[in-house]
Amino acid sequence: DPEKPFSLADFEIGRPLGKGKFGRVYLAREVKSHFVVALKVIFKEQIEKYKLHHQLRREMEIQTSLRHPNILHLYGWFDDDERIFLILEYAHGGELYGLLKENGHLTEQQAATYISSLSQALAYCHGKCVIHRDIKPENLLLDHEGRLKIADFGWSVQSSNKRKTMCGTLDYLAPEMVENKDHDHAVDNWTLGILCYEFLYGNPPFEAESQKDTFKRIVKIDLSFPDNPNVSAEAKNLISQLLVKDPSKRLSLTKIMQHPWIVKNADPKGVCLI
Numbered sequence: 087d088p089e090k091p092f093s094l095a096d097f098e099i100g101r102p103l104g105k106g107k108f109g110r111v112y113l114a115r116e117v118k119s120h121f122v123v124a125l126k127v128i129f130k131e132q133i134e135k136y137k138l139h140h141q142l143r144r145e146m147e148i149q150t151s152l153r154h155p156n157i158l159h160l161y162g163w164f165d166d167d168e169r170i171f172l173i174l175e176y177a178h179g180g181e182l183y184g185l186l187k188e189n190g191h192l193t194e195q196q197a198a199t200y201i202s203s204l205s206q207a208l209a210y211c212h213g214k215c216v217i218h219r220d221i222k223p224e225n226l227l228l229d230h231e232g233r234l235k236i237a238d239f240g241w242s243v244q245s246s247n248k249r250k251t252m253c254g255t256l257d258y259l260a261p262e263m264v265e266n267k268d269h270d271h272a273v274d275n276w277t278l279g280i281l282c283y284e285f286l287y288g289n290p291p292f293e294a295e296s297q298k299d300t301f302k303r304i305v306k307i308d309l310s311f312p313d314n315p316n317v318s319a320e321a322k323n324l325i326s327q328l329l330v331k332d333p334s335k336r337l338s339l340t341k342i343m344q345h346p347w348i349v350k351n352a353d354p355k356g357v358c359l360i
């Protein structure tokens with residue numbers, strides 16, 4: 087009966103997948119259908135404590151309304167006295183960040199495919215007036231075919247111990263954000279440049295010892311490309327057209343998808359059999 091809301095009794099809970107700031111994410115299976123999902127548990131007292139009702143409500147309304155192959159779907163939610171449960175699509179491949187750290191960097195084919203998938207997902211979001219999907223490697227998952235899924239846990243998930251600085255990192259923020267100016271969807275284009283650099287070199291371009299130094303490098307666009315035979319001139323060209331201070335001068339999502347490096351290297355089906 088589609089209208090009867092789910093409850094915890096409808097699910098068999100599996101292993102914890104990760105620990106968020108407001109609770110954990112578990113592998114789970116719907117008892118009747120054996121349909122596998124990821125169940126995100128958020129503790130109500132945490133939401134009350136940080137006064138995050140509206141943000142959570144907005145996050146859930148947005149995520150339920152988005153339907154795109156590169157955006158992790160939120161099927162629905164239910165709650166009990168002390169917890170809210172989000173029923174999320176399960177991505178079998180795990181965190182893209184894991185793949186990046188395992189291999190040190192991605193191939194140009196993988197990187198171009200993921201940048202193309204992200205551009206398509208962001209173009210879809212911008213088309214629905216949804217911006218700043220907080221895209222950073224921690225929020226990117228892979229499905230069983232290696233297709234990228236923006237998980238956008240939204241709750242600046244502490245994620246695992248892989249990168250403690252993650253939650254506080256400025257690495258992915260555009261100049262207008264770190265300078266606290268008002269920002270529009272062009273911040274996402276900036277972040278694509280950061281991600282493309284990190285996919286190919288293994289670390290973000292403005293990484294520094296302290297947040298202060300990262301801040302200075304971002305606002306100065308202190309960008310340099312280490313000598314690396316695996317990174318083509320076209321890739322550097324795309325990155326240089328995204329990491330531009332003036333938001334209006336950054337390559338648009340459409341232009342990104344038409345860029346020679348993307349056209350030449352991205353897998354049109356968006357899957358990267360690793």
Ligand SMILES: Cc1cc(Nc2nc(/C=C/c3ccccc3)nc3cc(N4CCN(C)CC4)ccc23)n[nH]1
Pocket residue numbers: 103104105106110111124158174175176177178179180181184227237239243244245246
């Ligand atoms: C919402 C969701 C998660 C998800 N799938 C997975 N999430 C997380 C880690 C999740 C997480 C959650 C909160 C905070 C930090 C991490 N780790 C995963 C690890 C996975 N494996 C199986 C594949 N192996 C290569 C790596 C370990 C598979 C799916 C994973 N699908 N949908």
